[in-house]
Amino acid sequence: SINDFFLKVAKAKPNSIKFLRSDNEQIIHDLTSKQTEIIQADDVNTNNTDAESTNCVTQWIEKKSRYPWLFCSKQKIGCEYCKEIGTLKTVKKRGVEISKEWSMCTVNEGNHLKKQTRLANLRNKVKKHSDSFAHQHAYEIKKEKESEKIVKNFEAKLHKNYVNTEYIFRTAYYIAKNNRPFDDHFKLIELQKANGISLGSILHSRYSATAIIDHIATKMREQLVKNIIDCGAKLSVLIDESTTLSSKTSMVVYIKSAISNDEPIFMFLDLVELDNQLAVNIVDKLLACLHKCGFDETFLQKNWVSFVSDGASVLLGKKNGVAKRLKDKYPLIFSWHCMNHRLELAVNDSVKDVTATNHFKAFLDSLYALYNRSPKNQNELKTICIELDMIFLKVGRVLDVRWVASSYRAVQAIWKIF
Numbered sequence: 001s002i003n004d005f006f007l008k009v010a011k012a013k014p015n016s017i018k019f020l021r022s023d024n025e026q027i028i029h030d031l032t033s034k035q036t037e038i039i040q041a042d043d044v045n046t047n048n049t050d051a052e053s054t055n056c057v058t059q060w061i062e063k064k065s066r067y068p069w070l071f072c073s074k075q076k077i078g079c080e081y082c083k084e085i086g087t088l089k090t091v092k093k094r095g096v097e098i099s100k101e102w103s104m105c106t107v108n109e110g111n112h113l114k115k116q117t118r119l120a121n122l123r124n125k126v127k128k129h130s131d132s133f134a135h136q137h138a139y140e141i142k143k144e145k146e147s148e149k150i151v152k153n154f155e156a157k158l159h160k161n162y163v164n165t166e167y168i169f170r171t172a173y174y175i176a177k178n179n180r181p182f183d184d185h186f187k188l189i190e191l192q193k194a195n196g197i198s199l200g201s202i203l204h205s206r207y208s209a210t211a212i213i214d215h216i217a218t219k220m221r222e223q224l225v226k227n228i229i230d231c232g233a234k235l236s237v238l239i240d241e242s243t244t245l246s247s248k249t250s251m252v253v254y255i256k257s258a259i260s261n262d263e264p265i266f267m268f269l270d271l272v273e274l275d276n277q278l279a280v281n282i283v284d285k286l287l288a289c290l291h292k293c294g295f296d297e298t299f300l301q302k303n304w305v306s307f308v309s310d311g312a313s314v315l316l317g318k319k320n321g322v323a324k325r326l327k328d329k330y331p332l333i334f335s336w337h338c339m340n341h342r343l344e345l346a347v348n349d350s351v352k353d354v355t356a357t358n359h360f361k362a363f364l365d366s367l368y369a370l371y372n373r374s375p376k377n378q379n380e381l382k383t384i385c386i387e388l389d390m391i392f393l394k395v396g397r398v399l400d401v402r403w404v405a406s407s408y409r410a411v412q413a414i415w416k417i418f
Helices: 002-012 057-066 080-085 089-093 115-130 133-146 149-177 184-194 206-231 279-293 297-303 322-329 339-353 357-372 375-387 404-417
Strands: 017-021 025-030 035-040 070-073 076-079 235-243 249-258 264-273 304-309 334-337
Touching: 057 070, 070 080, 076 080, 076 115, 080 133, 133 149, 149 184, 149 206, 184 206, 206 249, 206 279, 235 279, 235 297, 249 279, 264 279, 279 322, 297 304, 304 322, 322 334, 334 339, 357 375
Parallel strands: 035 070, 235 304, 304 334
Antiparallel strands: 017 025, 025 035, 070 076, 235 249, 249 264
């Protein structure tokens, strides 16, 4: 049988060939050439005595040294490269047809009566397959696989995607930093493409810009809060209430603290929607906001030293205001009436005492109503200013509820024009 034949060869040449058999494979070690060859011999018929139908081990080793891709199974030969590559879908897409006989190990020497003719036929098949385009193509794919070319190409493609995403994130950050509308995101992307910069094909819409800016703001806030906590810096909280265009009450939360033990700076923390304007609700929402951003109770007890707001009774009330409730829970806090609000109130009180300004205020309000609500009047005024070689300045509301700066700009515009 084939097994007995291999055993005889192994005993005859113990120094050059060692034989080891397992249930599914026979391993032949050629110590002279320092190569290890695996001969598959699944389901070998031990009762088959036709030893002449196979080559001897010495001839097989010689063929393997010349054609390392050969392997045998069930007394037939096949191609390892075609077997490994033939199942890939990419090979079919490239228009290459892998031989099923060689990939499935079903190639034999034929049925001719003469042994020499059968061996010559088998040699011709091996030589023809070795020179075939399909076999060479399979060999090239195997080389690429062993050299990890696919992995390297994938890593290069992944790195390119990372770079493209980085460019897009910088573009979105520019929009937020310079208070530009989100619609500019797509326009800036197109501009950079026109300049030859590759930015991929995703994350180009204004909705993507919104999500990116929100993500960047969240990560920056996390880093700032972590730095404040690690440095043990003191914390001051400033809040102000406002009503949106949809008539929803919201609360703007700012904090002032030192970053990396530097000078304290103001930082926007969050915009919180309020269910109502009661002191209890404002305190709960404020504490929930601070906790969500990373400030735990231990840190707030030791480092929250100041609370700043306008002078509304719900905020600075002595008995039941927000500042009083926070003071009871965090003893280190002292409350402070916002200086900008106090200045606004002082200016309004002063204007009320000086009645002569009422005529000036009425004059400015009439100008504002005349030109601000009518684009036609604005265009006519602008045309007249151009003809007279005068500066065209828009007039805003003056001495309104807020702020002093807006009143100053309106008065300054009138002063320059007249």
